[in-house]
Amino acid sequence: MPFLVVSLALAGLALGTVPLAAAPRLALLLLLGAAGHWRARRLGARPLPALALLVIAPSLLLWALWRQPQPGPQDPVQRLQGQGGRELVLRGELSSDPRQRGDSGGCSVPLRTAGGRTELLLEPCPPLRQGWLVEAHGTLRRPASGPHPLLSGPAERLARRGIWSQLRLGASTDLKVLARPASPIADLRRRMAATLIKQGGERRGGILAALVLGSAVVPLPADVGASFRAAGLSHALAASGFHLSVLLGAVMALGRRLPRLPRCALALGAMLLFLLLAGPQPSVVRAVLMGGVAFAVLESGGRSRPLGVLLLSVLLMLLVQPWWMQDVGFQLSVAATAGLILTARPLETALAGRLPAWAAAGLAVPVAASLWTLPLQLHHFGIVPLYAVPANLLVAPLLSPLTLGAMAMALSAVLLPPLVPLLAWPLLPLSGLLLAITRAIAALPMAQWQLGRPLPVLVLLFGLSLLPWLLPGAGAWPRRLGAAGLALVLVLHLALLGGDALLLVHRWSGDLLVARHRGRGALVSGQADGLSCSDARKLAGGLGLERYDWITLLDPVAPDDPACWSAQTSLLVSSSDGQSSLQPGQRLESPGLSLAPLSGDSQALALGIGRHRWWLLPDPQSLEAWSHQGPAGGEPVAGVWLGFRPSRRQQQQLSAAAPRRVWLSGAAPGLPQGWSASGANGSLQGAAG
The missing domain is CATH 3.60.15.10 (Ribonuclease Z/Hydroxyacylglutathione hydrolase-like)
Structure with missing residues (x-):
C-alpha cells in the first residue's frame, strides 16, 4: 500500500509538469485514479481508504501546476513592454562566477535582484566573483526561444533556472562593483578547484576537480567534455550518488568501531560536505536524501529496501520543487539508479553461469544503467554512446581511487597545502590514463550512434516495451508483447526517418x-x-x-x-x-x-x-x-x-x-x-x- 501511495503521488506530479493540453491531462488523471482505486481494492483496502487514494494524484497535479516556475511581480522582466528592449539600471548580487560564452571573450552571469533574477551578458568579461554586489546598466530583453525543438534557445535554458530576462551591457564601464562581501563557500570551492587545476593542468587537474565538485561547478575544456560524452562517461564527472557512496564508504570504514552517535555524526558530516562542495544540484540532493534515508533505516536496525528508498527520496525532492522532474540530469540519475536496484543483480546472476564472477559483476552494472537510461538518451539527444558499456568496464577500476584521492587533495588544499604535491604524484598519471582511455573510445567509429530523436509517443512506447525485459520475474507474455512493441517502434521510427x-x-x-x-x-x-x-x-x-x-x-x-x-x-x-x-x-x-x-x-x-x-x-x-x-x-x-x-x-x-x-x-x-x-x-x- 505505501508503494501505491508513493507511485500515485509521483504520477500526479509528473502529470503536472509534462506539457499537455487540458483534455489529455484530465483523461490520464481519470485513468490513473481508476487504476489506483482498482489496485487498492485488489490489495484488500477498505472502500473509504481506496476512495481517498483518488485525491492524491489530482492534489499533487495542482501542487505541481501551482509551483510552476514563473516571474514574480517584481521580476525585472515585468518592466518590459512588448517584445522590445529597454535601457535599465539593475542592482543585485551575482549568483555564481561568470561562465564563458563562445570564443569572443564574453561571459554570462546570473544576477539576483530584490524582486527576481536576470542574466548579465558581458563582453569583454571582467573579473567578477559570486556574491559581489553590482550595479549594471544595459539593455534588458526577453531571451530568445529556440526556433525548433532540436535547437533549444536561451529562453528554455534560463527558464529552468527561474530567469526570464537578459541584460546586455555595452562596455565594461556599464558595470560597477558596489561591494565585495565575503563568500566563504564559493571561495572554498574556487580554492579547491584552482589548486587541483594548477597542480595537474586544465585537463588532468580539471578532471580531478570535477570528480570532487562536479562538472557543473568546474567547467572543463570543450574537447574533454565532448570526449566523455562520446564515450558514455559523462556521468563520471557529474556529482552524483556514486561520488557520495565512495566518500561514505571511506568515512564509515574509518568509523566502523565507533559508537552509534559518533558514527551517525560522521555519516551526516560526509553528506553535508558533499552537498556543500557540489552544490544543491538535483542529482546531488537526490543522492544525499537517498543516502540519508538508507543510512537511517540501517542504523535503526531495519532492512533497507532500495527501491522504496529511491522513490521516497524522489518524492521528497519533487514535493519541494516539482519542476526538477524536467531536469535532464535528474531524470538520467533516477533512471540509472532504478536500473542498478531492479536489474543489475538479476542480470549478474544470469551472467554468472557464462562468465567469471568478477566479469559478471562488472558487466551487469553498466548494462543495467545503460538500458534504463536508453529511452531518455533517445528522447533528449537522439544519440546512443555505442561503447558506453565497455568504456565503463575499462574505467571502473580507476574511478573509485581517483574520486577518493581527488577528495583528499581538495581537502588538503584547504587544510594542509604541502600535502597536495604528494597526493598529486600518483593521482595525475591515473587521471591522464582515464583521459587517454576516454579519448581512445570517443575516437572509435560510430562512438555516437545517431538514431535521431523519436517522437515522444514512440519513446513512451519504447520504454514500456523495454520494461518486461528489465524487470525480474516478468512472464513470457509480457516479454512477447514487449518485443512486439520494440519492433513496432523501430519500424515506425525508421519509416519517419526514411x-x-x-x-x-x-x-x-x-x-x-x-x-x-x-x-x-x-x-x-x-x-x-x-x-x-x-x-x-x-x-x-x-x-x-x-x-x-x-x-x-x-x-x-x-x-x-x-x-x-x-x-x-x-x-x-x-x-x-x-x-x-x-x-x-x-x-x-x-x-x-x-x-x-x-x-x-x-x-x-x-x-x-x-x-x-x-x-x-x-x-x-x-x-x-x-x-x-x-x-x-x-x-x-x-x-x-x-x-x-x-x-x-x-x-x-x-x-x-x-x-x-x-x-x-x-x-x-x-x-x-x-x-x-x-x-x-x-x-x-x-x-x-
Whole structure:
C-alpha cells in the first residue's frame, strides 16, 4: 500500500509538469485514479481508504501546476513592454562566477535582484566573483526561444533556472562593483578547484576537480567534455550518488568501531560536505536524501529496501520543487539508479553461469544503467554512446581511487597545502590514463550512434516495451508483447526517418534548409557564421544524420570557421559575390538529393528530393531572374521557398506558377491560401511532396 501511495503521488506530479493540453491531462488523471482505486481494492483496502487514494494524484497535479516556475511581480522582466528592449539600471548580487560564452571573450552571469533574477551578458568579461554586489546598466530583453525543438534557445535554458530576462551591457564601464562581501563557500570551492587545476593542468587537474565538485561547478575544456560524452562517461564527472557512496564508504570504514552517535555524526558530516562542495544540484540532493534515508533505516536496525528508498527520496525532492522532474540530469540519475536496484543483480546472476564472477559483476552494472537510461538518451539527444558499456568496464577500476584521492587533495588544499604535491604524484598519471582511455573510445567509429530523436509517443512506447525485459520475474507474455512493441517502434521510427522531407529553420536573419531522403540528408544554409554551423550540427544529430551528403552556403561572406562546416560533409560549396557557386550545367547530386541553378545571374536554385522538386529563391533578385527565364522544363513543382517577404505583385507572380506550397522565412501576415511563414524565430517542416 505505501508503494501505491508513493507511485500515485509521483504520477500526479509528473502529470503536472509534462506539457499537455487540458483534455489529455484530465483523461490520464481519470485513468490513473481508476487504476489506483482498482489496485487498492485488489490489495484488500477498505472502500473509504481506496476512495481517498483518488485525491492524491489530482492534489499533487495542482501542487505541481501551482509551483510552476514563473516571474514574480517584481521580476525585472515585468518592466518590459512588448517584445522590445529597454535601457535599465539593475542592482543585485551575482549568483555564481561568470561562465564563458563562445570564443569572443564574453561571459554570462546570473544576477539576483530584490524582486527576481536576470542574466548579465558581458563582453569583454571582467573579473567578477559570486556574491559581489553590482550595479549594471544595459539593455534588458526577453531571451530568445529556440526556433525548433532540436535547437533549444536561451529562453528554455534560463527558464529552468527561474530567469526570464537578459541584460546586455555595452562596455565594461556599464558595470560597477558596489561591494565585495565575503563568500566563504564559493571561495572554498574556487580554492579547491584552482589548486587541483594548477597542480595537474586544465585537463588532468580539471578532471580531478570535477570528480570532487562536479562538472557543473568546474567547467572543463570543450574537447574533454565532448570526449566523455562520446564515450558514455559523462556521468563520471557529474556529482552524483556514486561520488557520495565512495566518500561514505571511506568515512564509515574509518568509523566502523565507533559508537552509534559518533558514527551517525560522521555519516551526516560526509553528506553535508558533499552537498556543500557540489552544490544543491538535483542529482546531488537526490543522492544525499537517498543516502540519508538508507543510512537511517540501517542504523535503526531495519532492512533497507532500495527501491522504496529511491522513490521516497524522489518524492521528497519533487514535493519541494516539482519542476526538477524536467531536469535532464535528474531524470538520467533516477533512471540509472532504478536500473542498478531492479536489474543489475538479476542480470549478474544470469551472467554468472557464462562468465567469471568478477566479469559478471562488472558487466551487469553498466548494462543495467545503460538500458534504463536508453529511452531518455533517445528522447533528449537522439544519440546512443555505442561503447558506453565497455568504456565503463575499462574505467571502473580507476574511478573509485581517483574520486577518493581527488577528495583528499581538495581537502588538503584547504587544510594542509604541502600535502597536495604528494597526493598529486600518483593521482595525475591515473587521471591522464582515464583521459587517454576516454579519448581512445570517443575516437572509435560510430562512438555516437545517431538514431535521431523519436517522437515522444514512440519513446513512451519504447520504454514500456523495454520494461518486461528489465524487470525480474516478468512472464513470457509480457516479454512477447514487449518485443512486439520494440519492433513496432523501430519500424515506425525508421519509416519517419526514411521519408522524403524538408525542414526550414529560420533564426532571425539566418536560414537552414535540410532535405532528407531515405535516411540521407543535404543542407542549404543562408549564413556561414558559427551559430548556423552549430545549429546544422545539432539538427543532423536530432534527425539521425551521421553527415550531410553535401552542404551549400549561400552567404557571400567566407565562413567564420570552415573546419566546422567541413567536419559535417565531404562536399562543401560556398557562394561568392552574391552569385551561385553552381553555374548553368553544373549540379550537386547524391542518391535521391540534388541541387542545380535555375539561372546564371542569381542564387535561384532547384532542389530535388526524391521525385519532388522545390524552387529555392533566397532574395528578390532570385525571383526576378527565375521569372524572366520561366519554370525550367515546365516540371511540376512541389513547393517554393522564399527567403524574403514578397510584395503583392510578387505574390501574384508566384501564384501564377501554381506551386503546391510556398514557405516564407520570417513573419508575414495576410498570406494567400497554401502559403506558410516560419515567423521571426521559428521553423516549418513537412513531407517533400
